[in-house]
Amino acid sequence: MTSPLEEHYGYLAIAGRAELYQAAITQTITPGDTIADLGCGVGVLGLQCLHAGASHIYGIDYTDAIELARETMQRAGLDDRYTAMRDSTFRAVLPEKVDALICDHVGFFGFDYGIIDMVRDARARMLKPGGAVIPRRIDPTIAGVSSESARELARQWSEADFPPEYKWLNTYARNTKHAHNIEAADLCSPAVAVASVALDAEGPELYSFKGTLEIARDCQFDGLAGWFNCELADGIWMTNSPLAEARIARSNVFLPCLEAFPVKAGDMVGISLRFTSAGDMIAWTVTPPGGKPQKMSTWNSRILTQADLAADEGKPPVLDRNGRARLAVLALVDGQRTAAEIEAQVLASQPDLFPTTDEASRFIRAELGRLGL
Ligand SMILES: C[S@@+](CC[C@H](N)C(=O)[O-])C[C@H]1O[C@@H](n2cnc3c(N)ncnc32)[C@H](O)[C@@H]1O
Structure with missing residues (x-):
């Protein structure tokens, strides 16, 4: 699996891409604009917008890359103009409507990573009337x-x-x-x-x-x-x-x-x-x-899972061991217990869900990480 560092190094290293986005940003963004950077990765497009005079960027990404964006902006002293949001763009709720949307969700065939629906949703929920979209077509x-x-x-x-x-x-x-x-x-x-x-x-x-x-x-x-x-x-x-x-x-x-x-x-x-x-x-x-x-x-x-096949046959879905383990973790997330307490409680109450306590700890930490805890 590619690490976020490898993946995003790959995007930043594409020759000519930053220059094209720079030209588009210069043409589109007016100093003082607020912008949502959809699927921002390590935040590079938002950073380009900040350098072009944007007043505030909402960078949204659901992977660990968002933590790199957050820390990059902190280290650069730009964090008062940058809000890093670890979320899906389809769920994220911004505190204000923005002047422009930007993203590079352009797939190999253009549309095939879902840019059309991603931008459609963000246009409806995040963009001011008449706001700009980069890319536009x-x-x-x-x-x-x-x-x-x-x-x-x-x-x-x-x-x-x-x-x-x-x-x-x-x-x-x-x-x-x-x-x-x-x-x-x-x-x-x-x-x-x-x-x-x-x-x-x-x-x-x-x-x-x-x-x-x-x-x-x-x-x-x-x-x-x-x-x-x-x-x-x-x-x-x-x-x-x-x-x-x-x-x-x-x-x-x-x-x-x-x-x-x-x-x-x-x-x-x-x-x-x-x-x-x-x-x-x-x-x-x-x-x-x-x-x-x-x-x-x-x-x-399309690769059909056993669950897909069961759904097609109208059978009631049944949780597998992974599902039961997730349920056990989620049931304990109440805003009171610490991650260590949740881990200890799941280990004590569900000793048979995992082959070893190491595996249990790894699973529980990964689940809490997915929740951003
Ligand atoms: C092609 S990369 C672009 C990263 C960065 N914007 C750039 O131009 O270098 C797409 C990024 O979008 C994120 N992403 C894809 N769909 C998303 C969604 N619906 N919500 C949040 N992030 C998403 C991925 O995690 C990935 O970091």
Whole structure:
């Protein structure tokens, strides 16, 4: 698992990103503005806004990164202008409405980390009427892909030297959105924007695209490449497009076909693509010239737990050992007991929930940490 330090070093180190956000902030923010930094991580976008003259930042993140943001602002003597909130943006309640929202929740395909719903919720609950949103628009874009490296991803479970028992996962791999670095040479058609998603205005919950891709060369059609063109502010664009010279280093997506097929220059391949504003579902259909439509969807690679299956069958849910342990901890959080007292009481009252007392202590501390205690 990546540590918060590694993860956020990765974001800060993306060449060119800070400059693009700086240009957007300079164009959008007026000195004295208040700003909500959604999914702020270690707080870097809020810090840029403070340097641009913002009067107060509400930095919101539900991971440990928020503690790094908090301490960074304290050490820099900026904590009187920075409120660090350890929370989900969907739950956080600000003491005032703000002049602008900022975030970099731009996924590999633009919308696929849930930026649309995150900003929609924050716009409704946190933003003053007419307030600004950075980024303001995302155009997710696709093109046909013919490339050995993408092909490898699509057939990784069926052709790798794994035990044959895992070959059934081939269908999952072909209904998966793969993170992949795609080069211009991997594309076999011109690019087409599948939507223009306004983040500063209301939009639908389901986006649909239908169109055709004209094939540029004789090759094997492996699937679709996806990327984003994202307008941070008027005329300031951030992109991970394989076709752009000035692209930021963020992966693209590869959406495979169930079966790759041969195409010739000038062929037309039919495409339809749908995605939800939550960013959690992408469905794509590829119709070969003169062939039958191939229907793929990330829904088909959803991993169902025993609880999901029980819910589908209408069975009453039952707490497992983890659930019972969580319940035991939560029942003791009353605003009076200290963490050490809760730990001692759970250990005494539930001796059989954990194999060892060390494991019990680790679990209880992690649970209290999740609650921010
Ligand atoms: C892509 S990182 C960006 C971090 C930082 N804003 C930057 O630009 O470097 C996204 C961050 O958003 C946080 N995050 C994602 N969804 C969130 C939500 N609904 N509420 C709070 N934090 C969220 C993640 O924990 C992660 O730190």
